[in-house]
Amino acid sequence: AQNTGDKPATSVTREQVKMERDEFLRTHEYDPDIDNWVLKPGIDAPTGMKPRADVKAERNDFLRNNRWDDATSSWVSLKGKPRKMSTLSREQVRNETRQFNRTHRYDEINSTWVAKPVRTKKK
Secondary structure: OOOHHHOOOOOOOHHHHHHHHHHHHHHEEEEOOOOEEEEOOOOOOOOOOOOHHHHHHHHHHHHHHEEEEOOOOEEEEOOOOOOOHHHOOHHHHHHHHHHHHHHEEEEOOOOEEEEOOOOOOOO
16 A cells, blocks of 8 residues: 655646546557557647657757767767768668667757766666
8 A cells, every 4th residue: 555645746646647648549649650659630749849850850960960989988079060961871870870869868848959867887
């Protein structure tokens, strides 16, 4: 049994969770081709949300201006002009995109990409 004194003051009620789930299912459908939930046709994205294309464009801009350095396990800013992503192989772009997604997350509140905190190994 749960102790009600341990619950945070802002806990979500079961009814609120059910309402959010029902609203989500009303506005989204599962697309097995891309293995993800997508908005149903004719449904607008919630206000304040950047379109997916804008989020991808920001990520691609970061990748164009930075490169992953395996020696330091960090992103290194490129000196000079941005590189042309079209000159990289598909495998290089895929690897850098994966690494970017491992080291960054999209902050929906501030509508920007932020670096994930670095985990240090405990000895």
